[in-house]
Amino acid sequence: MELSGIIGYPITPFNADTQGVDLEKLGNVIDILLEANVNAIAALGSAGEAAYLSELEWQQVAEFTVQYVAGKVPVVIGIAELTTQQAIKYAQYAYEIGADVIMLSPFSYYKLSEEEIFAHYDAVSNATPLPIMVYNNPATCGVDMSPEFMLKMIDSIKNASMIKESSGDIQRMHKIHKLSAGKVPFYNGCNHLALEALNAGAQGWCTAAPCLIGDQPKQLFDAIKAGNNAQAKTLFYQQYEFLEYIVVSGLAASVKCGLEIKGHRVGGPRKPLLPLSSDAKNTLETLLSELG
Amino acid sequence: MELSGIIGYPITPFNADTQGVDLEKLGNVIDILLEANVNAIAALGSAGEAAYLSELEWQQVAEFTVQYVAGKVPVVIGIAELTTQQAIKYAQYAYEIGADVIMLSPFSYYKLSEEEIFAHYDAVSNATPLPIMVYNNPATCGVDMSPEFMLKMIDSIKNASMIKESSGDIQRMHKIHKLSAGKVPFYNGCNHLALEALNAGAQGWCTAAPCLIGDQPKQLFDAIKAGNNAQAKTLFYQQYEFLEYIVVSGLAASVKCGLEIKGHRVGGPRKPLLPLSSDAKNTLETLLSELG
Amino acid sequence: MELSGIIGYPITPFNADTQGVDLEKLGNVIDILLEANVNAIAALGSAGEAAYLSELEWQQVAEFTVQYVAGKVPVVIGIAELTTQQAIKYAQYAYEIGADVIMLSPFSYYKLSEEEIFAHYDAVSNATPLPIMVYNNPATCGVDMSPEFMLKMIDSIKNASMIKESSGDIQRMHKIHKLSAGKVPFYNGCNHLALEALNAGAQGWCTAAPCLIGDQPKQLFDAIKAGNNAQAKTLFYQQYEFLEYIVVSGLAASVKCGLEIKGHRVGGPRKPLLPLSSDAKNTLETLLSELG
Amino acid sequence: MELSGIIGYPITPFNADTQGVDLEKLGNVIDILLEANVNAIAALGSAGEAAYLSELEWQQVAEFTVQYVAGKVPVVIGIAELTTQQAIKYAQYAYEIGADVIMLSPFSYYKLSEEEIFAHYDAVSNATPLPIMVYNNPATCGVDMSPEFMLKMIDSIKNASMIKESSGDIQRMHKIHKLSAGKVPFYNGCNHLALEALNAGAQGWCTAAPCLIGDQPKQLFDAIKAGNNAQAKTLFYQQYEFLEYIVVSGLAASVKCGLEIKGHRVGGPRKPLLPLSSDAKNTLETLLSELG
Incomplete structure (x- = not known):
């Protein structure tokens, strides 16, 4: 299982009345991603508000996603649990329902050594045979893993085989590429670093942007892989402000707001997360209209 | 309900075999704190590994603590939940079982505005009548609340009435004291800042140290309140290295290690947290022996 | 030569017409400090804009200060030069003119190892017999020296014998006190940390505040040394906003502004430094009027 | 005057005996840069240890460089002075001797607003007609200028017309490009960010690397401009460890060490800067041998 290209992240829609997970709407979002030609679907990431779901909801979203995607593309399941016991439980569940990859991050209360x-x-x-994507996102997880340490885990831990880097520091990707002699696949998790990451050798781009701007991220990926530098630069700068805006506004809230703008009633994020303010919604509307 | 003095934090013992919460041992730890003359007991804080407990375990620890303390001193219950819904549920539970104060922190995955x-x-x-201690601990919670913002909450939110400051920056306490004209009680949550915090006007010191060094924190508190500066300085520097060490080594792991050293079989922290290494245990043993 | 108490820092007045150093006005400022009962005078520190003076001006200020103080209190001369050669030259000059102590900081362009x-x-x-105060001020000097490193220098370098700590982190002072068993004298260089620093064992307080508020810093120092805790706390909080304000507004600019408010025509700081805005001047005026 | 391509930075050789500037050796270094096909020469930057030179030395280096280059390529003169008066003096001098561009940075003691x-x-x-390159290098200058602020200066200040960005954060370059609609030329000042900077639209790369690795930086620049992505990536990763190493080891010290390795007796950096340790020299030697 080696991922390549655009790995699309669905948000998790909530029902406006019950505040519960709305699986039908989740299906719609997955359809949007598939129509955007993503090369994989990653459920239960940051954009999917996994940290805010109950165990039952988490399992429903995981199972539904695998079944709905139905093998069209690989399915990645994000796991960001505070205890090892719970992470194992979720990993085993992901395996049982037929997911393809686990994306594991060290979410922490006490900073972990x-x-x-x-x-x-x-x-x-040791709990499942699924390949593990080592996911570094210090802004949400509270700990920062160096390239050297992540590569050591990939060397030593049976199923750990790839890296998602979301620190936003391109030098980390240089290090991963150079220290592994280009042999460990790594993926960009910082939207507004996409041009640099892909030029530096990232094998894919993990992003919720296709929920809102279709195959434009895929076009950027393809332009770089085709060595079409001028076009890549143009495509990137077209998307740049949008990509930055959804990150700084909070991915879940802003992607949900964008879907509402586009007519999909997916609800807001779960409290204490708040929906975008009306000013922020207006800004997003403008950015989206510029991207067609 | 106004807290003053030493607010003692029990760890949460786990059974070596089942890895479940060991309430009998928790009773022993509470006894140790009461014998150290603490002025309140605060369950389910960082030292109590609340973030790593299941809902059922959390409720058992909360209820047991209130019943075991049995009104000898006030009981504070820590709440650090990712969703507002769960925080409300826990707050209502704390009220139902007869706790005195809620200590509420904004634990976050997405950084909260x-x-x-x-x-x-x-x-x-709005969900309970219990007084709320606003708890700022950016190192564990991922967001940092300014003195100005916390005072605004205390002004505007009915039950919010006191502050626990654990950022380690004494200037925050200066601001709280000065901006509230000394009227909002605040508490020190950074062990090795105790001398400064109490001199700057903190009304109490939230600490797990009495689990290991008895009433020595209380002696320091009393010396400062009595205006006995030279003694306060001596007492503080006697405890200083120990106080810093249990913070930098991880409170839960180091206090549990210290209790084991003293013959209490309270088990290690919950994974992924690891017990102190044997080197760190030796250091702690030396520090404890110097403190009698 | 062991300094104790309040070490007063004069600003360096510039002539409004020529923009050159105005030694007569410098004499007035030194008088103000002596009347405020400072225990030493430290010329050519940050407040004295030493970094902005030509070599000739620097020498004039140093020599004038030593002659004007005339042995009433010890004179400290600040040296913050980018090259070792220039630092040696200034140190030898300080010795020749009869200064008592050199305050030496590692001002840097390239960060120094x-x-x-x-x-x-x-x-x-090795270039002079004068005692050296090791001065740590990362905000202006661009490098940060740890307590451990500064103590190592004091152990190993003949004339290095005391520390001025201006990082604003009280834990550094705890370390210095504890690691040196209280034997290395250290001085507070962060105005709004004065209460904590003195309680933690600082032997003195390096400050330009007496230029504007007379002996009030000295009263605070005396209250702490007398073990009069309540009075110390009251005095500190009276001065606190003022002490913080002159730091965050830039010491040289704000102290010069305050002297102008009090009727001393000492001019503004040297460009690119700008005088306080009229809003900031109004704030300072209010703060000063509250302090008598 | 619009610069494009590789802007080469000579170090400033010192005579081993007198420790004074060695202009003959400086000529040799300029020859090395010109042979490496640099598109401009920039004297008196960080690599040139400008901050450590006396006024006379500074003037000698500036004048010699202009005369020696003799119009073969444009000459940029770096100015990083603490006072506005001295910066003006140097700018006027640069103009008088026939330099083409001033590179101006806000070197600071007090952090400048x-x-x-x-x-x-x-x-x-206002003091000269020379075009000004606004140079942001927070690591050495102590202040950080945002893209928005630098663009405002370019809009409002007559001769300010281009930006050198050395913060190492690629997002700054995205902002400069996007906010100026690609119209304000910007240059990369962070060696190991060269691939990203040039792909993001940088018009040139300011670097001392050609002192040691000839036209390899130029080859990288040309590959990107030719849209030859695969070759650019290969060239970048060949140079990457070397580019990072000379930055983290201190540009002046490491480039001088590299020149010594290659047989040019340019001496070490000026104290307090130290030459590379023998271990670091060995590492550099290995890196250089790999680059031919």
Whole structure:
């Protein structure tokens, strides 16, 4: 299982009345991603508000996604749990329902040491045969994993085989590429770093942007892979302000707002997360209208 | 309900075999704190590994603590939940079982805006009549609340009435004291800042240290309140290295290690947290032996 | 030579017409400090805009200060030069004119390594017999020296014998006190940390505040040394907003503005530094009027 | 005057005996750069240790460089002075000797406000007709200028017309490109960000690397401009570790060490800067041997 290209992240729609997960609407969002020609679907990431779901909801979203995608593209399942026991439970569940890849991040309350993170990944790896994407996102997870440490985990932990880098620092990608002699696939998780990441050797781009701007991220990916530099630069700068805006406004809230703008009633994020303010919604509307 | 003095934090013991919460041992730890003359007991804080407990375990610890303390001193219950709904549920439970104060922190995955934090606290305040201690601990919670913002919440939110400051920056306490004209009680949550915090006007010190060094924190508190400066300085520097060490080594892991050293079989922290290494245990043993 | 108490920092007045140093006005400022009962005078610190003076001006200020103070209190001369050669030249000059102490900081363009800083201090120490105050002020100097490193320099470099800590982090002072068993004198260089620093064992307070508020810093120092805790707290909070304001507004510009408010025509700071805006001047005027 | 391509930075050789500037050796270094096909020469930057030179030395280096280059390529003169008066003096001198561009940075002791920086640039602009490159290098200068602020200066200050960005954050370049609609030329000042900067639209790369690796930086620049993506990536990763190493080891010290390795007796950096340790020299030697 080696992922390449655009890995699309659905948000998790909530029912306006019950505030529960709305699986039918989730199906619509997955359809939007598939129509945008994504190369994989990653459920239960940051954009999917996984951290805010109950265990039952989490399982429903995971199972529904695998069944709905139905093998058209690989399905990645995000796991960001505070305890190793719960991460193992979720990983085993992901395996049972037929997911293809686990994306595992060291979400923390107490800052974890490298020894603790290593043991956490190792325990999850021993619990299922699924390949593990090591996911570094210090802004949400509270700990920052260096390229050297992540590569050490990939060397030593059976199923750990790829890296998603969301720190926003392109030098991390240089290090991963150089230290692994280009052999460890890595993926860009910082939307407004896409041009640099792909030029530096990222094998894919993990993004919720196709929920709102269709195959434009895919076009950018293709332009770079085709060596079409001028077009890549043009495409990137067209999307740049939008890509930055959905990150700084909070991915879940802004992508949900964008879907509402486009007529999909997916609801707002779960409290304490708030929907975009009306000013922010107006800005997003303008940015989206400029992108067709 | 106005807290003053030493607010003691029990760890949450786990059974070595089942890995479940060991309430009998929790009773022993509470006894240790009461013998150390603490002025209140605060369950389910960072030291209590609340973030790593299941809902059922959380409720058991909360209920047991209130019943075991049995009104000898006030009981504070910590709440650090990712969703507002869960925070409300826990707050109502704390009220039902007879707790005295809620200590509420804005634990976050997505970084919360001030508007989101305000709405979170307001919703919890509207759900119970219990007084709320606004708890700022950016290192564990992922967001940092300014003195100005916390005072605004205390002004505007019915039950929000006191502040626990754990950022480690003494200037925050200066601001709280000065901006509130000394009227909003605040508490020190950074062990190795105790001397400064109490001299700057903190009404109490939230600490798990009495689990290991008895009434020595209380002696320091009393010396400062008595205006006995030279003694306060001596007492503080006696405890200083120990106080810093349990913070930098992880409170839960190091206090549990210290209790084991003292013969209490309270188990290690929950994974992915690891027990102290044998080197760190030796250091702690030396520090404890110097403190009698 | 062991300094204790309040070490007063004069600003360097410039002539409104020529923009040159105005030594007569400097005499007036020194008088103000002596009337405020400072225990030492420190020329050519940050407040004295030493970094902005030509070599000739620097020498004039140094020589004038020593002659004008005339042994009433010790004179400290600040040295913050980019090259070791120039630092040595200034140190030798300070010795020749009869200064008592050199305050030496590692002002940097390239960030200096500990090895480079050590060699810099060692070279200056070998060039004169004057005692050296090791001065850590990362905000202006661009490098940050740890307590451990500064104590190592004091152990190993002949004339290095005391520390001025201006990082604003009280934990540094805890470390200095504890690691040196209270034997290395240290001084507070962060005005709004004065209460904490003195309670933690600082032997003195380096400050330009007496230029504007007379002996009130000295009263605070005396209250703490007398063990009069309640009075110390009251005095500190009276001065607190003023002390913070002159730091955040830029010491040289704000102290010069305050002197103008009080009727001393000392001019503004040297460009590119700008005088306080009229709004900031109004704020300072209010703060000063509250302090008598 | 619009610069494009590789802007080469000579170091400033010092005579091993006198420690003075060695102009003959400087000529050799300029020859090396010209042979490396640089598109411009920039004297008195960080690599040139300008901050450590006396006024006389600074003038000698500036004048010699202009005369020696003799119009073969444009000459940029770096100015990083603490006072506006001295910056003006140097700018006028640069104009008199026939330099083409001034590279001006806000080197600071007190952190400068935007108002102070603006006035500083404006005053220099009014003193000469030379075009000004606004140079942001927070690591050495102590202040950080945002893209928005630098563009405002370029809009409002007569001779300010281009930007050198050395913060290392590629997002700054995205902003400059986007906010100026691609009309304000910007240059990369962070060696190991070269691939990204040039792909993002940088018009040139300011670097001392050609002192050691000849026209390899130029080859990278040409590959990107030719849209030859695969070759650009290969060239970048060949140079990457070297480019990072000379930055983290200190540009002046490491480039001088590299020149010594290659047989040019240019001496070490000026104290307190130290030459590379023998371990670091060995590492550099290995990196250079890999680059031919």
